Amino acid sequence: MKRTQLRKVKDRFFTWLMRFFLVTAAALLGLILLGIAWRGVGALSWEMVSQSPQGGFYLGKGGGILNAIVGSLYLALGATTLASLIAIPVVLYMHVYARGGRLANNVRLTLDIMWGIPSIVYGAFGFSLMIFLGLRASLLAGIIALALVVLPILARTFDEIVSMAPRHLRETALALGTTRLEFLGVLLRQTAPGLLTAILLAFGRGIGDAASVLFTAGYTDNMPESLLRPVASLPLAVFFQLSTPFPEVQARAYASALVLTILVLAISLLAHFSMTRLGRHVIR
Amino acid sequence: MYALSIRQLNVWYDKQHVLKDITVDVPRRQITAIIGPSGCGKSTLLKSLNRLLDLNERVRVSGQVLFEGQNIYDPGTDVTDVRTRIGLLAQKPFPLPMSIFDNVAYGPRIHGLGNGHLAQIVTAQLQAVGLWEEVKDRLKAPATGLSGGQQQRLCLARTLAVAPEVLLCDESTASLDPISARGIEALLRGLREKYTLVLVTHDIEQARRLADHVVFMWLGELVEHGPAGPFFAQPEQKLTQAYLAREIG
Ligand SMILES: Nc1ncnc2c1ncn2[C@@H]1O[C@H](COP(=O)(O)OP(=O)(O)OP(=O)(O)O)[C@@H](O)[C@H]1O
Ligand SMILES: [Mg+2]
Secondary structure, eight states: OHHHHHHHHHHHHHHHHHHHHHHHHHHHHHHHHHHHHHHHTTTOOHHHHHOOOOTTGGGTOSOOSHHHHHHHHHHHHHHHHHHHHHHHHHHHHHHHTSTTSHHHHHHHHHHHHHHHSOHHHHHHHHHHHHHHHTOOSOHHHHHHHHHHHHHHHHHHHHHHHHHTSOTHHHHHHHHTTOOHHHHHHHHHHHHHHHHHHHHHHHHHHHHTOOHHHHHHTOOOSSOOOOTTSOOOOHHHHHHHHHTSSOHHHHHHHHHHHHHHHHHHHHHHHHHHHHHHHHGGGOOO | OEEEEEEEEEEEETTEEEEEEEEEEEETTSEEEEEOSTTSSHHHHHHHTTTGGGGSTTEEEEEEEEETTEETTSTTOOHHHHHHHEEEEOSSOOOOSSBHHHHHHHHHHHTTOSTTOHHHHHHHHHHHTTOHHHHTTOTTSBGGGSOHHHHHHHHHHHHHHTOOSEEEEESTTTTSOHHHHHHHHHHHHHHTTTSEEEEEOSOHHHHHHHOSEEEEEETTEEEEEEEHHHHHHSOOSHHHHHHHTTSOO
16 A cells, blocks of 8 residues: 555656656757847848848948858758768668678777767868868868768668668568669668658758868858858858857847758758658558 | 479578478479477478578578479579569568559569559459459558558568469468458468469468468478378377377477
């Protein structure tokens, strides 16, 4: 009698404790979003998102951050594309051809180590490579450095998703006389929604990374022109504006952060909706 | 006369010897049932017949499986071709992650069968397994939306659409409700005219109902085999008698 009561009290106590932390986590997210919106929404204007910086922008004069928005989109898009081109074949190879082998495990270990390396290290690596090759900061260099940052995220996330594919899928497909390459196609169909999630996760992580593009992509007030010219990026736009002593420029920094956040949110929502469509046939 | 001839087949999982010197023939266009208690190696024997065992890296095989006179374990064998000609229906229905239509069309597509008349093949196979009326209005819908029994019939249609010569079934009715199970059984019985069937079952009654030929396994060894009539009426081995009388197993 007493024992059952104690168990019930325990159960209730921990349920509430978990709920409390759940709410805390949600509240933190809400607080961050609200804080940025609160401080940034005032400075947010059509001019902000439709123009490049004019002369004296960092002193509080006219213009906007279109250069950084477009630059960031190019950087993140380029980096996730490049990383996908590497990650997807690597992961599929690990699961279809090198299944359960030493090679697969070594690749996994390598990716995990890469994941742990701070992005400033990739930036520094890219920078030294550029100097060695006699190149200047450019969109291309930024894409390459950023691709190194997102590659392990994309590959390991996709890897986990492929691991979760039902074991019978392989047997079923191969029993129909498919080659391994054809089985790979089936596997890709099964994991397509997860792959999209992995790509968007990488994109979201990539678009917000400042350290890797700081030296490699450089910064410019111009719109991106070519792969071999520097580009601006939103995280650095936030950084530069926030480090000025002028309150109106600092407010614009928050507006820029808001734009960045909205971009990431939009991508997440897009992922959510396209996933339900892509996931129609997935076997659970 | 024989579609498959198994000769001194031995299989090991790592160190565990799970099939011991199996030698038996599978008659063409008949139903051969493999029976025996759980863990005796029925599934292993079945999967050794179309080299699906290869998917397990820890497996080792010795001996021969002759399919139309050719040893499928010869180094030069085209494994894909073997699996195309010897189809498998698994225990649990497992649709591919695509629509109902595409599930059936998948095999013909990759094997380049039925160019231009794919829809006819799909229709014919779905009719053959009695699924057509139930799904003809939702061919584009995900296969996962079907019931268990429907899914298993879909899987049968998918396997048959590849036009195999031999059909292996591993307890293909075990996960279904009795009515669906009877439906699949009736289908399998009808297939014996065109295909060589090998089915694994631990349901003795099912073997009685379906089998022309019975193979009885015990702890990885083949105890007794022969035509169903004499096998069930007068089994020779003590072990078989005891198993059929449900004293062991
Ligand atoms: N993938 C595997 N790895 C290691 N051992 C296995 C594996 N599959 C089966 N075995 C072992 O091989 C033996 C035969 O297994 P098998 O699945 O062929 O038996 P079965 O007769 O089909 O049994 P059931 O009626 O339960 O399906 C068992 O002892 C089992 O533990
Ligand atoms: Mg089995």
